Amino acid sequence: MSGHSKWSKIKRQKGATDAKRSKVFTRLIKEITVAVKEGGPDPDGNPRLRLAIQTSKAANMPKDNIERAIRKGEGGEGNYHEVTYEGYATNGVAVFVECMTDNINRTVQNVRTIFNKNNGSLGTNGSLEFIFDRKGVFVIRKGEELVEEDELTLELIDAGAEEVEFDEEYITIYCAMEDFGALQKKVEELNLNVESAELQRLPNTTVEVHEPEVLRKIMKFIDALEDDDDVQKVYHNLELNEELANLMSS
Template sequence: MSGHSKWSTIKRKKGALDAKRSKIFTKLIKEITVAVKEGGGADPAGNPRLRLAIQASKAANMPKDNMERAIKKGEGTDGNYTEVTYEGYGSNGVAVFVDAMTDNVNRTFQNVRTIFNKNGGSLGTKGSLEFIFDRKGIFVIRRNERFSFEEDAFLLEMIDGGAEEVSFEEEVVTVTCALEDFGAMQRKVEALDLELESAELQRIPKTSVAVEDPEAVRKLLKLIDALEDDDDVQQVYHNLELNEQVLAALEN
């Protein structure tokens, strides 16, 4: 689910991709369940968090039945998840921030700590990485038939909604805003009838750590992958800087 680890650019076998897809569904189901419980009910029209979770689920090609079961679970008495965060360091001083959602905090803490320890990292105290990461809203908007704006005009619309940065690519536009402007930006996107590929709060590193040794990078990516593969982990953020030369070495 972490969209900026860059590890997803490395080739994977079909079996690994299928397993990853199952993990993604598990995380999205949890997000839908919590969105219903805490975000304002089962009606997406009045529950922005649920609306985004459903949109993300559709983008991941989750079957409709799965989404409906998750909504019903959120309306019931089971599926009581707690949102927790963990902060630590991998090797070479790379900061790693973990967002998790769990029905057993002790289990999740033990699992996350074990993953850090087994992969050359160490779990830190809560708040120890606050100076490294900013929480930002990230909106990825599709440039399709509904996107009829010239870039300059669109930029002005996004600035009006609170955008800090707008990046234009061939198929999508990525808009970054401050945490406190997330709701306003969401309303702006909806008012303009734009199609979102994703919209979420992410932890963006203020500084990055460049690691040139491919084996050291491989070890760090193993830690990140192991964390992402844990069923209770929703997102993993880090400040590892990957350049094209290192990625090429990893693929060989």
């Protein structure tokens, strides 16, 4: 799962830039609102809300914003629908788009326009199921205390982890989608410093692109999708090499 490890590292690099944008807060507010409408305002009894609050805090969202989003969900505001779109960018790079919208017609039109303007090809739902696996991914920032890696790994595997990777600053944990809740509870019990915890779509095959100009075009396409207000997350299977890392962090 070394490719998954590279994915997490690049997501962290790009996250440092994205966190400066107010759009990140907008997306988190939507997630909190939907979580409250689905499972109520008590994070102790609502895993999705607990995770959304955790992610919002990691993104440095002010407490007042979080509380307002919870009240918004309690009041029934924000009639959002979760929709996904699948297709291909240049060079056969698979692109999976997750959206949260109060106007599906607007969203599909915007997504289709972005695909068309960037020489992409929008496909049918389910067409990329063979490329992406839905996995739980936890990114833990190491504390000052030394971590007994073998002992921690065994505890996490008992709770449902499929793989645990350690580097200098972070611990990255992967699990099957159905084990996400149990592993989330275990991480909380261990009082680990969670920087992010989410369900991601990880590619099981990747496409290599070495031409800098083509890479720039693909990244322009992905950035255009991410900049749309209705888009929550964008996944792709572009091989995460050093060239791409530099483009994404610049």
